[in-house]
Amino acid sequence: MALDAHGTRLLSRRVRNDEAELLQLPRDVYALTGHGEVLCAMDTTHGSAALLIGLLLARGQPMACLTGLAVHHVAAGYRGQGKTDARDARVIADQARMRRDLGLLRPGDEVAIDLRTLIGRRTDLVSDRTRQLNRLHAQLLEIFPAFERALTPKGRGLITLLTGYQTPAAITAAWRAPGAHHLARARHARALGPAGACAGAVKKNL
Template sequence: MIDKDATIVLSRRVPNSEAELLELLGDVLDLTHDAPVTWAVNLNADGAALWITLLVNHEQKLFYLPGRSIHYASGSYRGSGKTDAKDAFVIADQARMRRDLQPLQGTSELAVDLKILTARRMDLAVDRTRAINRLRAQILEYFPALEQAFDPSTSTTALILLTKYQTPADLRRIGRARLATWLKNQRVRTIHVARNSADAAVTADSAESHASAVHFPGARSGSALRALPPSGPQADRGPRQGENVGIAPPARPATS
């Protein structure tokens, strides 16, 4: 806390708890004898959410200074080190001098809900992309022709197929007709899609077999990895794109 002449009046570390923050608020108001106080923060969410809510609820004048502005402004203050005390002084002094700052208002319930939901959606998208890339890299290790035949990022059928058949030997044993029937039983959209997918998979196996007699290292380990099956209340509706997005070893039978 500084006065209008930039003299430090109060400086102390405060834990991010409601009781401690309310005590700080009361101490500052006592020092100013209930005169108007200008508050400033360099965060507008996350760790500062509690402090912002308390200040807004107590009808305090609050400004937000972006962290980048504080970083550039710090260069004009004495001392080369970066400490919490120095940052607090820079924030307070900038709020004292600048007249272009916009007041920080309380966040509505709807805005917070949207922020949480969009952050969750972004996390799921990143997780799905990472899992698909890991799956494609795994297939490339021992069955590159199948990776070229399907795009796991857009094909639900490819993910369903990989829950059971991952290697050329697997596809060779089941054959085209039985594979198409199996895919249809897994609730692939239409029999036409199932047949086309079976054709693509078996064709990939044939291309792999005729192109080279090389045995790919890792085929055995790769076959032990499968796309994660759906779980929970949607499991009875069959796999869906976005549910089969990871790879993991199959469950082992319990041993006594």
């Protein structure tokens, strides 16, 4: 969505996230404005917008950012009830036209970009591990609460034990030697004590 200084719509169209189309878009906008001053605005600075931002920064194009939350709040004052891409684009363009308090996006240095990538990757891994542990605990609570209480969430040893023995009966029958060997082979000998407590909980509740 492209608006002039008075809020008149100059252009409105869907653009694929493709380099050729994204390069053509600013050319069309500049042609409509007579190559005057243009301010681009968007409601996200990562993900699907990364290619567009990179191309515009390479051109030296000024860009402002409206957060998704801000767009949601101000959208209530615009005509229409449904949430569509065209309506959101109109809100973002109109806000960029009227407001003077929007911060401009600036290219970051390589260290900051690499650090953000690493932090994002670590966050994903931590979230995945947390989801796995939560699913494991939820499953154990359904089939064997005593075992779940004895499980130590911070240690990998007990999870390793479950890769070899999954049922209360199997853990009880195989614990004394095979269970210890299974953990030792996986280099989790320090978990033998807590795992033994789990085996005791199993025996007590069978």
